[in-house]
Amino acid sequence: MSPLASYRRLFDLAGPLYVVVAFLGRLPLSMSQIGTMLLVSTATGSYGAGGLAAGALAVANAIGSPVAGELADRVGQRPLVLVQSVLGALGLVALVTLTGTDAADGSLIATAGLVGLVLPQVGPLARVRWRPITRDTGHRQPRLMDAAFSYEGAADEASFVLGPALVGVVVVLASPSGAMLLAAALLAVFGCAFAAHPTARLTGGTAGALGGDGRILTAIFVGLLLAQGCLGLFFGSIQTGTTALTTEVGRPGLAGIIHACLGVGSVLAGLATVAISERVGHERRVLVSASALVLLSLPLLLVDSVAGLIVTVLLLGFGVAPYMIGVFSIGERAVPAGRVGLAMTLLAGATGIGYAVGSTVAGRLADLHGHPAAFAVTVSATVLAVALATLGQRPVRRMLAEVTLARADAAG
Numbered sequence: 001m002s003p004l005a006s007y008r009r010l011f012d013l014a015g016p017l018y019v020v021v022a023f024l025g026r027l028p029l030s031m032s033q034i035g036t037m038l039l040v041s042t043a044t045g046s047y048g049a050g051g052l053a054a055g056a057l058a059v060a061n062a063i064g065s066p067v068a069g070e071l072a073d074r075v076g077q078r079p080l081v082l083v084q085s086v087l088g089a090l091g092l093v094a095l096v097t098l099t100g101t102d103a104a105d106g107s108l109i110a111t112a113g114l115v116g117l118v119l120p121q122v123g124p125l126a127r128v129r130w131r132p133i134t135r136d137t138g139h140r141q142p143r144l145m146d147a148a149f150s151y152e153g154a155a156d157e158a159s160f161v162l163g164p165a166l167v168g169v170v171v172v173l174a175s176p177s178g179a180m181l182l183a184a185a186l187l188a189v190f191g192c193a194f195a196a197h198p199t200a201r202l203t204g205g206t207a208g209a210l211g212g213d214g215r216i217l218t219a220i221f222v223g224l225l226l227a228q229g230c231l232g233l234f235f236g237s238i239q240t241g242t243t244a245l246t247t248e249v250g251r252p253g254l255a256g257i258i259h260a261c262l263g264v265g266s267v268l269a270g271l272a273t274v275a276i277s278e279r280v281g282h283e284r285r286v287l288v289s290a291s292a293l294v295l296l297s298l299p300l301l302l303v304d305s306v307a308g309l310i311v312t313v314l315l316l317g318f319g320v321a322p323y324m325i326g327v328f329s330i331g332e333r334a335v336p337a338g339r340v341g342l343a344m345t346l347l348a349g350a351t352g353i354g355y356a357v358g359s360t361v362a363g364r365l366a367d368l369h370g371h372p373a374a375f376a377v378t379v380s381a382t383v384l385a386v387a388l389a390t391l392g393q394r395p396v397r398r399m400l401a402e403v404t405l406a407r408a409d410a411a412g
Contacts, residue, residue: 006147006274009140013133018197023155025085025194026122028187030163032092033058033355034239034259035183036112038167038252039176041243043099043108051240051363052105053112055356058236060116062352069124069345073338076204077125078195084120085191091115092184096177116352119187122194123156124344125203127328131340132202142404146329147274153325154270157317160235161263168257203341216335216343220399223392224331225350227286230388231324232354233381234293238262238313240362241300241374245309248371254306261310262317270321283396286326287389292319293382300375323385330396333403354381 011019036057041050072080095111130148134141163183170179194200243255276285296316303309328347335343358377365373 006144007151009137010130010134010144010148010151013137014129014199018199021190021193021197022122022126023159024186024190025120026126026156026159027163027166028088028092028183028191029061029119029121029123030160031167031179031183031186032115032119034164034243034255035167035176035180036095036115037239037243037359038171038255039096039099039180040105040108040112042176042252044105046105046367047240047244047247047363048367049105049109050243051236051359053109055236055360055363056109056113057116057119058232058352058359059356060113061119061121062349062356064117064119065121065124065345065349065352066342068120069341069343070339072125072128072203072345073341074204076200077128077341078200078204081120081122081125081195081200082192084118085187085195087118088115088120088191089184089188091118092180092187096180096184099177120191120194121345121348122191123152123159124348125341126155126194127152127332127344128341129199129202131332131337133199143278145332146278149325149329149332150270150274153273153321153328154267156324157263157266157270157321159263161260161267163260164255165257165260168254168260171252172254216339216346218334220392220395221331221334221343221346223388223396224327224334224347227327227385227388227392228324228347228350229354229357230381230385231320231327232351232356233358234297234320234354234378234385235351236355236358236360237362237374237377237381238300238316238358240359240366241371241378242309242313244366244374245303245371246306249306251306258306258310258313261314262320265314265317266320267317269318270325273322273325281397281400282326282329283389283393283400285322286330287386287393289319289323289326290382290385290389293323294379294386297375297379297382300378301372303375330400333400 033054037050037054040053134144167179239259242259246252246255299312331343331347362374362377
C-alpha cells in the first residue's frame with residue numbers, strides 16, 4: 001500500500017470531521033505553553049518568571065495527563081475530555097485575568113500549574129483511537145498503524161507550527177492576553193467536539209479485558225520516557241532561547257512565529273516517514289533522527305540574528321517528527337493493549353517534564369548569559385538523546401520482533 005493510499009484509507013475510516021476536530025483540539029496546548037511564557041514575562045519583566053510559569057504548566061500537565069490516560073482506558077475518553085476542556089478553558093481565562101491585577105510571581109506560577117493540570121492531551125488520546133478504528137483491516141493494519149502514527153507525529157508538529165504562529169500573530173496585533181483568550185475559545189469548542197466525536201466510543205472499558213493490569217514500567221518503557229524527556233528539554237530550551245534572542249533585538253512578538261518554523265520541516269519529515277520501508281526498525285529510525293538533531297542543533301551556538309535563527313530552526317525541524325514518531329510507535333507496542341492510553345499520556349507527560357526543565361534552566365541561563373547559554377541546553381539534550389537511542393537498539397529490536405510475532409499469531 002502506497003503512502004498516499006495509506007493516508008486515504010485512514011481518513012476514510014475515521015471520517016474527515018474527526019481529522020479536523022482532533023487537529024484543532026490540540027492547538028490550545030501548544031498555544032498555552034509559549035503563550036504563558038510571553039504573558040508572564042511581559043507582566044513581570046522576567047524571563048525566569050515566564051519560564052517558571054510555562055514550566056509549571058508543563059509539569060502539572062505531565063502529572064495530570066497520565067492520570068487522565070488511565071481513566072480514559074477504563075471509562076472512555078468522552079466524559080474525561082469534556083470535563084478537561086471546560087475546566088482548561090476557564091483556567092486560561094483566569095490566568096489572563098490574574099496577570100492584569102499585578103499579582104505576585106508566585107500566584108501566576110501557581111495558577112499556570114493549575115491550568116496545566118486540567119488541559120487535555122488530545123494528541124496522545126487521538127493515537128489511542130487508531131488501533132480500534134483500523135481493527136477490521138486485517139493484514140493491512142500494521143501498515144495503517146505506521147501511517148497513523150506518522151500522521152499523528154506530523155499533526156502534533158503542525159499544531160506546534162500553527163499554535164505558536166497564532167500566538168505570535170495575536171501578540172503582534174493585540175497582546176499576549178488576546179492570544180491566551182483565543183486558546184481558551186479553541187479549547188472550549190474543539191476540545192469538547194473531540195470528546196463528543198463517535199470515535200470516542202471505541203475507547204474505555206478495555207483495561208481489564210486486554211491485560212490492562214500488566215506491567216507498564218519496564219526497562220524499555222522507562223528508556224522511552226527518558227527519550228521523550230530529552231525532546232521536551234529540547235523544546236523548552238529552544239523556545240526560551242528564541243524568546244531571549246528576539247527580545248534582545250527588540251522583536252519579542254516574533255518568538256512564536258520563529259519557533260513555529262521548527263515544525264515546518266518536522267511536519268514534512270513526519271508525513272514522509274510512512275514511505276520508509278518496514279524493514280527499517282523504529283529503533284533505528286530513532287537513532288538516525290537523534291543523530292541528525294545533534295548535527296542540526298550545533299549552529300544554534302553561533303546564531304546571533306533573527307534571520308540566522310529562522311534558517312537554523314527550519315532545518316532543525318526535519319529531525320524532530322521522525323524521532324517522536326519512532327518513540328511513540330515503540331511505546332504503543334511496548335505495553336499491554338489495554339494500557340495504551342496510559343502509555344501515550346505518560347510519554348507526553350515526560351515531554352512536558354523535559355519542557356519544564358528546559359524552559360526553567362534555559363530561562364535562568366538566558367537571564368544571566370543571554371540566548372547562547374539557553375541554546376547550549378538544546379544541544380546537550382540532543383546529545384543525551386543519541387546516547388539513549390544507542391543503548392536501546394538491541395533490547396528494543398528484540399521486543400518489537402516478539403510483539404510482531406505475537407500479534408501475527410493472534411490474528412491468524
